[in-house]
Amino acid sequence: MPNDRLQTDGATLNATLSGTNLENAKQHNRRVVLEALRLHGELSRADLKRLTRLSTQTVSNIADEFIERSLFIESDSRPTARGKPPKILSINAKGAYSIGLQLDHRKLIGVLLDLGGEELARTRIDVSHPNPAEGLPALEQAIAELITQSKVARARICGIGVVMPGPFNVNETTASGPTVLPEWQAFPLVAKLSHSTGLPVYLENDATAAAMGESYFGAxxxxxxxxxxxxxxxxxxxxxxxxxxxxxxxxxxxxxxxxxxxxxxxxxxxxxxxxxxxxxxxxxxxxxxxxxxxxxxxxxxxxxxxxxxxxxxxxxxxxxxxxxxxxxxxxxxxxxxxxxxxxxxxxxxxxxxxxxxxxxxxxxxxxxxxxxxxxxxxxxxxxxAALGAAVFPLLQSFGLVAPVLATRMKD
Ligand SMILES: [Zn+2]
Missing domain, CATH: 3.30.420.40 (ATPase, nucleotide binding domain)
Structure with missing residues (x-):
């Protein structure tokens, strides 16, 4: 039998790639539905179908799944003169919460958001070029403060996004300059913080998080x-x-x-x-x-x-x-x-x-x-950047990002 991995006829190529394509398509469709609902606030299933150009079945499958997981709610809209109104879908803001933490050379900023993106708590702790021995307790302190301030149920927190200056895991010279936090490069932050908080942790560089922060909350x-x-x-x-x-x-x-x-x-x-x-x-x-x-x-x-x-x-x-x-x-x-x-x-x-x-x-x-x-x-x-950090766990609630975003720091 010829080596089928090397064959380039259409059938083999499709068989090799179809799994990836289906998963990408599923994530893409979820993202499109979520974005439509996030930007419009409330939509009927028919509105979603029209706006997203997805099939009725696809919209229904995604909506049903997220309702089942308490991430969307569906309620009756106001009656109209033309008879029974359609039900309206919206994001269930209290369905999940997320924590975003930005660690920099001088400060640690933390925010706690609900699924609708509303900021329920904020904290700031002054630090001075923190190494992991000083920084990890500060991160844990910020998390505890945010949960206490917001009074949200810990079980509803879908994760913690932590961001700090990059680049990560490149050669020693680039990682040891004055604008990065070099001691963290070899520290298993995701594993340590996940273990001490019992929550999923996502690590990202601060500039990418800032882009997401501006995308969700800014210009x-x-x-x-x-x-x-x-x-x-x-x-x-x-x-x-x-x-x-x-x-x-x-x-x-x-x-x-x-x-x-x-x-x-x-x-x-x-x-x-x-x-x-x-x-x-x-x-x-x-x-x-x-x-x-x-x-x-x-x-x-x-x-x-x-x-x-x-x-x-x-x-x-x-x-x-x-x-x-x-x-x-x-x-x-x-x-x-x-x-x-x-x-x-x-x-x-x-x-x-x-x-x-x-x-x-x-x-x-x-x-x-x-x-x-x-x-x-x-x-x-x-x-x-802290707001952007909190976006990553929220996206994960909807299955839109990989379960562990960053294992770059030698976890
Ligand atoms: Zn340079």
């Missing part, structure tokens, strides 16, 4: 294709393609901070020179002022900007050029609906940086029929 709500530039201590990017966060093979997709911008530029801890993060990040701004990012916060930059510090103004020129090149690269690579900029750069500085790069040069995004600006500023607030 790009409902958009299915966009790029997010996340300016934190370092510089990261999140890419959302057809409504799904793009992760790449190791979860490091969008790690734009180490894209070389200036060939003979500043040395970067990753071993290259002229990386974008050396010109556009809170760390690079502190550095130009001779400040230590371990002890600074963005208010230091606002104070320097108020005084029109020449070193900061010079930094802003390079930051603007870097941002422009990042935007043009992302546009020409992804053809996104927009590029959203979010993170912790104070708005006054960010406005000025954007001003320095105008007019934005031509790219594939330059066309007259645009309805959305090429660049948007994020609106999800300081907790954008």
């Amino acid at each position: 790009v709500k409902g958009m299915r294709n966009f790029a997010c530039i996340y300016i934190g201590t370092g510089l990261g990017g999140g890419l959302v393609i057809e409504g799904r966060p793009m992760r790449g093979k190791n979860g490091n997709a969008g790690e734009i901070g180490h894209v070389p911008i200036f060939p003979d530029g500043k040395p970067c801890y990753c071993g290259n020179t002229g990386c974008a993060e050396q010109y556009l990040s809170l760390h690079s701004a502190y550095d130009c002022l001779g400040l230590d990012s371990a002890t600074c916060d963005p208010s230091f930059l606002e104070a320097a900007f108020e005084k029109r510090d020449p070193k900061l103004l010079e930094w802003m020129q390079a930051a603007g050029l870097t941002l422009k090149l990042m935007i043009l690269g992302l546009e020409n690579t992804l053809d996104p609906e927009t590029v959203v900029i979010t993170g912790y750069m104070p708005k006054k500085l960010l406005d000025q940086i954007i001003h320095t790069m105008e007019p934005l040069a031509q790219s594939v995004s330059s066309h007259n029929e645009r309805k959305t600006p090429r660049v948007l500023l994020g609106t999800a607030g300081d907790e954008v």
Whole structure:
């Protein structure tokens, strides 16, 4: 018998791929139904069929499954003059809850959301470059505070999303710089936190989470294709393609901070020179002022900007050029609906940086029929990455993400 794995006739190819296709189709259909209901609030099954263009049977199967699991509710709509009204489906906000935690160099932000996306509790704990010995108890403390504040039943919490700066699991030089949390690279966070809380834990990089935060709660709500530039201590990017966060093979997709911008530029801890993060990040701004990012916060930059510090103004020129090149690269690579900029750069500085790069040069995004600006500023607030972190367990409730998102950190 010939080796059927090597045959390329249609029948064998279909047999090999059909399982994957069916699972993808199922996830896609669930996502489409969930998105329609999330964006419209309430819909009848007929409305869902019309909006999603799925078959009556598919809509019914998905709706019945989610009603059975208390994730959707179906109720009578108001009577009309034309007789018996259809029943109305909506997301059962109290059907599940999710926790999102963002661990950064200076702070731990936690939020607890219901299935409808409403924030029921928030907490913030100051930290200082936490290693796992200090950080794990802080994460557990934040979780306990969120559950106490919100008074939700622990059994209804579908999981915990934890985000921190990437990249993960690359060579030692890239993982040991001042803008990442190096000690966590070899720490089995998912296993430890799952064990101590009894809840599923999902690990993600903060820029991808910020993209999801802006997608669900901020400036790009409902958009299915966009790029997010996340300016934190370092510089990261999140890419959302057809409504799904793009992760790449190791979860490091969008790690734009180490894209070389200036060939003979500043040395970067990753071993290259002229990386974008050396010109556009809170760390690079502190550095130009001779400040230590371990002890600074963005208010230091606002104070320097108020005084029109020449070193900061010079930094802003390079930051603007870097941002422009990042935007043009992302546009020409992804053809996104927009590029959203979010993170912790104070708005006054960010406005000025954007001003320095105008007019934005031509790219594939330059066309007259645009309805959305090429660049948007994020609106999800300081907790954008924590909010995005909480989205991943919620998606998992609907079977839309893999059970364990990230085993990157040597779990
Ligand atoms: Zn670099």
